[in-house]
Amino acid sequence: MKEHILQLENLSHVYSQGTPFELTAVKDINITIDKGEVIGIIGHTGSGKSTLIQHMNGLIKPTSGRVLLEGEDIFSSKEATKRVRSRVGLVFQYPEYQLFEETVYRDIAFGPKNLKLSEKQIDERVRYAARFVGISEELFEKSPFDLSGGQKRRVAIAGVIAMMPDVLVLDEPMAGLDPAGCRDIMNNLMSYHDETGSALIIVTHSMETAGEFAKRMIVMNRGTVAMDGTPEEIFSRGRELRQMGLNVPTMTMLKDALSERGIELPGTIYTVEQMKKALEERMGGGSRA
Amino acid sequence: MAAVLKDITLGQYFPGNTVVHRLDPRTKIIMVVFYIISLFSAKTYVSYCFMAIVLFTVIKLSKIPGKTLIKSVKPLVIFIGITGVLNMFYTPGQELLRFWIFKITKEGIIKGILMVSRIIMLVMGTFMLTYTTSPIMLTDGLESLLAPLKVIKVPVHELTMIMSIALRFVPTLIEETEKIMNAQKARGAEFDTGGLIAKAKALLPVLVPLFISAFRRADELAVAMESRCYHGGEGRTKLKRLKLMARDYGALCCGVLVMTTIFVLRSRGL
Ligand SMILES: Nc1ncnc2c1ncn2[C@@H]1O[C@H](COP(=O)(O)OP(=O)(O)OP(=O)(O)O)[C@@H](O)[C@H]1O
Numbered sequence: 098m099k100e101h102i103l104q105l106e107n108l109s110h111v112y113s114q115g116t117p118f119e120l121t122a123v124k125d126i127n128i129t130i131d132k133g134e135v136i137g138i139i140g141h142t143g144s145g146k147s148t149l150i151q152h153m154n155g156l157i158k159p160t161s162g163r164v165l166l167e168g169e170d171i172f173s174s175k176e177a178t179k180r181v182r183s184r185v186g187l188v189f190q191y192p193e194y195q196l197f198e199e200t201v202y203r204d205i206a207f208g209p210k211n212l213k214l215s216e217k218q219i220d221e222r223v224r225y226a227a228r229f230v231g232i233s234e235e236l237f238e239k240s241p242f243d244l245s246g247g248q249k250r251r252v253a254i255a256g257v258i259a260m261m262p263d264v265l266v267l268d269e270p271m272a273g274l275d276p277a278g279c280r281d282i283m284n285n286l287m288s289y290h291d292e293t294g295s296a297l298i299i300v301t302h303s304m305e306t307a308g309e310f311a312k313r314m315i316v317m318n319r320g321t322v323a324m325d326g327t328p329e330e331i332f333s334r335g336r337e338l339r340q341m342g343l344n345v346p347t348m349t350m351l352k353d354a355l356s357e358r359g360i361e362l363p364g365t366i367y368t369v370e371q372m373k374k375a376l377e378e379r380m381g382g383g384s385r386a
Numbered sequence: 387m388a389a390v391l392k393d394i395t396l397g398q399y400f401p402g403n404t405v406v407h408r409l410d411p412r413t414k415i416i417m418v419v420f421y422i423i424s425l426f427s428a429k430t431y432v433s434y435c436f437m438a439i440v441l442f443t444v445i446k447l448s449k450i451p452g453k454t455l456i457k458s459v460k461p462l463v464i465f466i467g468i469t470g471v472l473n474m475f476y477t478p479g480q481e482l483l484r485f486w487i488f489k490i491t492k493e494g495i496i497k498g499i500l501m502v503s504r505i506i507m508l509v510m511g512t513f514m515l516t517y518t519t520s521p522i523m524l525t526d527g528l529e530s531l532l533a534p535l536k537v538i539k540v541p542v543h544e545l546t547m548i549m550s551i552a553l554r555f556v557p558t559l560i561e562e563t564e565k566i567m568n569a570q571k572a573r574g575a576e577f578d579t580g581g582l583i584a585k586a587k588a589l590l591p592v593l594v595p596l597f598i599s600a601f602r603r604a605d606e607l608a609v610a611m612e613s614r615c616y617h618g619g620e621g622r623t624k625l626k627r628l629k630l631m632a633r634d635y636g637a638l639c640c641g642v643l644v645m646t647t648i649f650v651l652r653s654r655g656l
């Protein structure tokens with residue numbers, strides 16, 4: 098039943114090859130992404146996350162290895178590379194710095210326009226994308242530069258959603274936002290995923306976010322995939338994570354701290370909900386009042 | 387286009403710890419001046435060979451890869467080619483070959499070859515300065531050398547500060563341009579298709595964010611400098627004081643020696 102949409106095969110990338118600044122940013126990456134998956138990518142600063150995801154829509158060419166979109170090498174022809182740009186949407190870190198149009202509407206329309214869609218289709222897509230990120234139509238005629246930081250970020254994300262990609266990749270979409278803003282954006286992205294069935298790949302520093310939303314997590318370390326599995330599997334390897342300069346979610350830490358004091362809770366715990374349930378069960382469910 | 391941007395190694399500093407890297411920037415600037423004077427005083431292939439040996443020795447000492455140096459000459463290939471060809475045709479002398487209105491002379495071929503080597507050696511020699519000297523050191527050296535001009539009210543400190551800020555931000559801006567281009571490409575923008583007008587239009591989504599970010603950076607930098615009490619060059623001291631070492635005097639002596647040799651060769655008609 099599961100269908101592969103994107104495959105990275107033995108992918109490596111070397112920056113500035115042949116100069117004194119030569120640097121292998123990612124090496125020997127093998128990842129297969131199914132349709133409709135939600136994946137969280139985590140890793141220490143400089144572990145190659147941004148480099149990795151820029152291969153997914155052909156912005157950078159692997160030094161060796163291949164990228165396959167539904168089995169077709171995305172670098173096999175110019176058309177294939179062009180096609181992948183509309184199928185795999187990539188939102189860069191701090192995307193608000195790419196806004197350039199005079200109005201919010203026209204900025205969101207930039208992507209669909211490049212796809213050579215009709216006026217009517219473009220209009221539909223702009224409204225559709227804006228609704229997803231919670232940008233109301235009153236803002237359409239405003240200059241994007243007059244918006245708040247959070248609103249700018251939403252407009253920029255809408256600009257990519259308007260291309261209606263089958264895989265939506267975001268680099269640190271929550272960097273620099275307050276907790277409420279983070280939650281809003283995550284909910285927006287999840288509703289895009291739920292409604293369209295597109296795959297969602299999110300690079301994040303937050304273990305909590307990744308654990309809460311993603312069904313699968315990929316941990317990058319020094320340019321390689323160190324772990325690839327469900328949040329339960331990943332968080333049960335807390336010691337290895339710490340060795341990579343990462344941390345487990347606060348609730349997992351709490352569980353470990355409790356077990357040190359002789360209070361054993363069963364299973365893996367990484368959300369507040371799970372912790373609450375486990376504690377209630379342990380107390381025999383009687384403490385509800 | 388992004389690939390083109392990446393290939394600009396023009397004037398890029400290559401960190402290292404060789405004797406050439408460690409020389410005082412002032413020494414290196416003066417040496418380059420000596421080198422250029424010598425190069426333009428060279429007359430025949432004897433002097434040119436001597437200069438080539440000098441250049442080669444410095445390149446070897448600095449451990450800058452030859453590939454990088456060859457790359458630095460690449461953008462000038464057309465210019466160098468035209469110079470060579472023009473010299474070949476327009477130098478009067480013993481005729482070797484003639485077709486239509488063109489004639490190639492023996493003197494022309496020799497002069498063409500010498501001119502081409504002169505330009506290549508000039509470019510490589512001056513790039514050796516920027517390859518082995520960090521921008522900060524370079525402007526510090528320049529400021530110190532130009533200091534006497536302060537007497538006639540030339541704002542030397544301000545000029546060199548502008549220069550060092552500009553140099554500092556060139557790589558940042560290139561990086562930023564690449565990032566913005568990638569982001570717009572992710573939204574389906576294309577930069578290498580269509581005619582000239584289409585290409586120019588395609589640059590708008592890059593230039594607008596680039597300018598906005600450049601102004602933002604300038605603003606932030608100004609605030610950062612002011613909040614650290616920057617108020618121009620008056621009474622300002624340096625973190626790294628420039629100091630001439632024995633190796634600098636040695637290098638300067640070598641420079642003078644090279645120049646003298648060329649002058650002697652020149653007076654002998656070589
Ligand atoms: N355009 C580039 N040119 C040269 N080196 C680069 C370039 N982009 C990234 N690198 C280097 O590649 C390595 C991986 O960088 P990358 O941006 O992929 O890391 P990251 O995991 O996204 O880090 P962060 O969490 O800080 O965003 C780093 O050492 C970085 O310095």
Ligand SMILES: [Mg+2]
Pocket residue numbers: 146147148190268
């Ligand atoms: Mg990154």
